[in-house]
Amino acid sequence: MARRQRTPRWLEAARRRGPEDARFADKPDWLARALGKAGVMPRAQAEAAIREGRVTLAGQVEREPFAPVRPGVEVRVDGQVVRLEAPVLALMFHKPAGLVVHGSDAEGVGTVFEWLYEVLPPPMRGFEWLAVGRLDRDTTGLLLFTNDERLVRHGTSPEQHLPKRYVAAVAGKPGEDALRRLREGLVLEDGPTRPAGARLRAPDVVELTLTEGRHHQVKRMLAAVGHPVWTLHREAVGGVALDVPEGAWRRLDDSEVSDGLAFTPT
Template identity: 70%
Template sequence: MARKSRTPKWLEAARKRDAEAMAQGRSDWLMRALGRAGVMPRAEAEAAIRAGRVEVDGQVVTEPFAPVSATQTVRVDGREHSLTASTRVLMFHKPAGPVVHGTDPEGVGTVFERLRAVLPEPLRGYEWLAVGRLDRDTTGLLLFTNDERFVRHGTAPQTHLPKRYVAQVEGQPNASALQRLRDGVELEDGLTRPARAESRASDVVELTLTEGRHHQVKRMLAAVGHPVLTLHREAVGDVVLDVAEGGWRELQEVEVSKALGFRSERESDEAP
């Protein structure tokens, strides 16, 4: 008989605290709120909280999952910080090598380490979340945000946010292969959505997808007989990569709302 999986007690407690916080009209966990507002990344925030360095409304709080709202007074080492946080989104030009994970057992490094190394001091206090993933050997546009809601928007299947890739492949895809990509390819996890497929050179395919399955570009091209040699993502929505490899820039509010179709809480509240 298979053993019944059990939810860890710490996770049960965290979920209970989160539910209680929402019921009381409080907005977030303290550790996460500090990272979202740019006070300090979550790992540093957790250590600071457990060390008794954080006060909420004049009381020392040592529980990282304590509920907190933006209206409360929060101090770290005696200095007051606002928890009011707007959605911020960064463009990063990922080089080949680093992984989109918290750690890299191979020692090459992570995209989070690469990004933090080039950010100015005012932006290093944020907890930057990757919006989706790129494989270790894939280069190009990777978005980061301080807002979990934007991560969900950018990765949710129902959003159908287009992502444009350029792949150098084995062989020379003909018109029939490109049409198969446009119509949808049958993979082990089902038929893919119709895609935009164009030839840029005899062995280079531009492929725009509106879904994000695991290794989808590589699997689609392999399925039509042209395995990928190199892969680069050059656009997400209407945002086109425009920084050098290893570089970054912050997106303007209009890019987030118009080019990526994300509505902030303020915009949602103001909508009729």
């Protein structure tokens, strides 16, 4: 028997609010998400505030976090009018080893989101920060964050072929044959890889540039040519190169987003 798919909560809310608001179902901007994107408060806090009756939409208390928001509608939090317009923001963060790119860490070491919240200034903590892709717990280096889901989709889409440059310390000393195989592309258990940029920085250090982002791809590619990875560091995404110390962050300027990441909001 086929499993019945559950209707998304934002669509249920749109239908309850009637035909006028149901037209936003294709590309919804629901209330809790809009508050997080605009930097009013992170989405989890926004959801709690809405359910507590602290948020009004068009003059009426709204207790549904997934309620659609019409452009130009007045939104108040604790009686104060808030603006939902926000530019696309992007941050670079130098991820230390040990942190996970998840909402929680069962091992208790910590998450990148917890770390980022601690180092951001108070005005930046109201945003809902989304990671653009992932890095493994033991991988260090450049991790991008944004307040806009469109940039997340752009940065992680296989169709964009956005290059990502890694530096790996490996077992053994890769020769020209191993580098050639990496450059031409390999066949892994989940299919052939795209050709990669590959060169040596030291006898046992490989610089590898990929234009796709499969699970553990760098580690699997290097293991496939006989050189398992000891340590892995990501130093660039697109034209954006990491330039802050470990554990630190900075905001990307508009040209880094548009030119470096080849992203233009529409």
